Amino acid sequence: MQTLNREFRTGLHGVAAVLAGCVIFWIIVSSSGVHNSLVDAVNAVLYYPELPSLELRNIIKLSSNWVLERASLQDRVSQLEVNNQSMKAELQRAGIPVPVQRASYLTARITLRYPEEWWRELRIDRGRKDGVREGSAVVSEGYLIGRVTRLGDNYSWVELITSSTFLIAAAVDETRDLGVVNGDDKGNLKLLYVPEDRRLRNGMKISTSLMSEQVPPGIAIGTIIGADSAKEGFLPMRVQAGAHITQLYNVEVYTASGAKTEWR
Amino acid sequence: MAIILIALWFIQDFLQVMLMGFCLVPDLFLVAAIFMAIVHDEQDDRHIALIWGAFFAGLVWDLRWTNLPGLTAAVNGLSIAAAWLFWHKSPAQGRSTLLFAFTLEAAQLFSGVVHSFFWTAPGGVAIRQFMVQQLIGVPVLVIASFLFWKGFDRNV
Numbered sequence: 001m002q003t004l005n006r007e008f009r010t011g012l013h014g015v016a017a018v019l020a021g022c023v024i025f026w027i028i029v030s031s032s033g034v035h036n037s038l039v040d041a042v043n044a045v046l047y048y049p050e051l052p053s054l055e056l057r058n059i060i061k062l063s064s065n066w067v068l069e070r071a072s073l074q075d076r077v078s079q080l081e082v083n084n085q086s087m088k089a090e091l092q093r094a095g096i097p098v099p100v101q102r103a104s105y106l107t108a109r110i111t112l113r114y115p116e117e118w119w120r121e122l123r124i125d126r127g128r129k130d131g132v133r134e135g136s137a138v139v140s141e142g143y144l145i146g147r148v149t150r151l152g153d154n155y156s157w158v159e160l161i162t163s164s165t166f167l168i169a170a171a172v173d174e175t176r177d178l179g180v181v182n183g184d185d186k187g188n189l190k191l192l193y194v195p196e197d198r199r200l201r202n203g204m205k206i207s208t209s210l211m212s213e214q215v216p217p218g219i220a221i222g223t224i225i226g227a228d229s230a231k232e233g234f235l236p237m238r239v240q241a242g243a244h245i246t247q248l249y250n251v252e253v254y255t256a257s258g259a260k261t262e263w264r
Numbered sequence: 265m266a267i268i269l270i271a272l273w274f275i276q277d278f279l280q281v282m283l284m285g286f287c288l289v290p291d292l293f294l295v296a297a298i299f300m301a302i303v304h305d306e307q308d309d310r311h312i313a314l315i316w317g318a319f320f321a322g323l324v325w326d327l328r329w330t331n332l333p334g335l336t337a338a339v340n341g342l343s344i345a346a347a348w349l350f351w352h353k354s355p356a357q358g359r360s361t362l363l364f365a366f367t368l369e370a371a372q373l374f375s376g377v378v379h380s381f382f383w384t385a386p387g388g389v390a391i392r393q394f395m396v397q398q399l400i401g402v403p404v405l406v407i408a409s410f411l412f413w414k415g416f417d418r419n420v
Contacts (some may be wrong), residue, residue, distance in 0.1 A: 005307070007352065010345050013315045017341020024323065025334035035333065042327040060282075111284070114331035115383040115393070160413040228290065246389060249285055 015248040016260065037185070040152060043123075045177050054125075058109060061249055085176065103251035105139070106130055109153065113248070119162040121146075126253055127154045135214040137254040143242035144219045145251060146169075146206060150235050156253070161221065162245060170221055181206065181221055187246075189222060189239040196235040200224055206239055213256050265300055265310075271320050272296045274402045280329060288393050290401030291375050293321055294340055295408050296367055297319045302331065305415045311348045315341045332382055339378050343371040364411040378418070 006258050015050035028035045137149040138158045146166065150157040159166050162183035167210050170191060171180045177198050179191040191206060204224045210217040224239040272292050279289045297318045301311035322337035328334055347367050354363060380394045 006282075007349060009309075010311060010315075010348055014342045014345025014349075016347065017315055017319045018338045020319065021334035021338025022343065023334070024337065025332060028333040038333070039327050039331070042324060044326060046277065050278065050281045053278040057282040069404050112329075113285070114329070115288075118383065118389075128369070133361050143311070223286075247285075 003008050011142050016250050023070065030120075036150065040155075043155065054109070054111065054256070077219070087206060102190055102256055105133065106255050108132075108253050110140075110248055110251065119160060119183065119245075120150070120165075121157055121159050121163065122248070123155055124251060124253070126150045127156050129153050131255045132156050132253050133214055133255070135212055136249050136256075137208070137215040137219055139219060139254065140243040140245075140248055141214055142220055142222045145241075145245060146217065148253065154180070158251070160245065161189060161241060168215065168221075169209040169211045169218075170206050170215075171209040172200060172224070173207055173253055175200065175204070178209055179237070189256045190228070191224065191237040191239050196230040196233055198235070200235075200237055202226060214254065216254065223225045269293060269300070269317065269321070273325075277325075277328065287330060288394040290397055290404050291372060293325075294318065294343060294371060294375060295401075295404055297321075297340065297344055298371055298407055299314075299412065301344050301348045302351045302367070303412065311344065315344045318344050330379065330382075335379070335382065339375050343374060347371055357418060361409050361413040364412045365405055368397060368405050368408055369401075372398065372405070376401075378394065 003069065016175065028038065072235055103130050105123065105127055106127040108130075110122050112123040114121075125137070132148055132151060134148055134151055136156075137144060138146045138148060142160060146158040146160040146163075147168070148156045149159045158185065161168070161181060162185070164183055164185045166181075166183050171178050172191075172194075175198065177194055177200065179194045181218070182190050189217045194200060204225055207220045207222060208215055208217055208219040220242050221241045222241045224237050225240045228236040276289055276292045278370045279292075296330055299312050304310045319337045321342035322335075323333060325336045326333045337400035346402055347370075350370075351359065351363075359374060376397055380390055383390045383393075
């Protein structure tokens with residue numbers, strides 16, 4: 001009888017644990033403010049104990065990538081220098097002043113990416129103290145991957161371009177047609193609100209359009225890879241992201257520290 | 265007992281930080297909690313305390329790693345209760361190292377499947393993550409089974 005009671009009680013506690021888990025899930029998820037506060041509190045408590053592991057991880061990752069990435073990055077830097085010089089020469093010839101940008105990119109490490117929110121958001125180890133602002137553009141290898149949505153002193157949450165709630169003004173580089181890039185929570189991107197009479201072709205490049213101080217124009221987003229069926233006079237275009245969004249380890253955050261652009 | 269479990273939780277957390285983006289670490293904490301629940305003195309109710317201890321540890325894990333608060337907590341609580349019931353329903357003569365390993369593997373598999381069900385990661389990535397997690401879990405299972413065999417297998 002006593003054994004039966006023990007077994008019954010054990011089963012009861014197991015079922016109670018499941019019910020308690022469901023109730024906690026329901027309470028926390030139905031109040032996103034509480035959820036975010038709890039997540040941030042747990043992450044703040046674990047930040048310092050986890051720091052050695054994070055450093056070790058980055059040393060291993062950087063060591064393994066150094067040899068592989070060095071050659072391709074050198075090629076890219078050389079190519080960009082050539083492009084930059086030729087553009088400066090053209091600007092000088094045309095008598096257009098060269099803008100002095102008081103902005104820079106801040107390298108940040110990814111400290112969290114939930115499997116359940118894979119296409120929606122991630123967390124980085126730079127925050128308010130580092131000069132990151134809400135809305136700052138986040139790029140990887142020169143391609144836009146998202147925008148900062150929530151800030152802490154030492155961390156930020158980045159909404160990815162593949163999120164269904166992400167909307168950003170974008171332009172087709174070749175034709176200067178404007179549209180809005182939007183994700184679908186499944187890794188796909190679309191360029192919306194392009195009139196269906198525009199003749200956009202596969203392979204055309206998409207980049208950010210002038211939107212805010214925190215998202216400068218001209219950041220590459222991706223390439224047009226097809227079109228969906230037209231709706232209400234608009235033709236949604238399928239876009240392939242330029243960044244490898246499934247393989248992100250380090251990213252760069254755009255920081256417009258000087259606020260305004262000066263001209264010389 | 266509590267100190268060992270807390271230490272294992274942190275080890276699992278540190279390993280997950282190091283391996284973030286590469287793979288998911290096996291559930292060391294759950295394996296240890298089931299181990300302790302199974303091998304303890306049959307007359308006390310330590311396993312009940314373990315169910316709720318693992319529940320709390322799972323809740324903290326959820327807030328750190330899964331974004332589904334309560335999922336790991338519920339899985340931990342249910343796994344320990346189910347493992348304990350399975351073990352104590354089995355005839356005493358059959359409670360061998362092999363059955364112990366099977367119990368742990370079933371719990372690991374259950375935990376992995378439940379979590380992967382909620383992933384939005386692309387199919388190929390999710391399957392690879394799940395497989396790697398289960399494969400890395402094999403040495404953990406072997407070590408736990410070895411410890412059980414040395415210390416608690418009454419059929420030896």
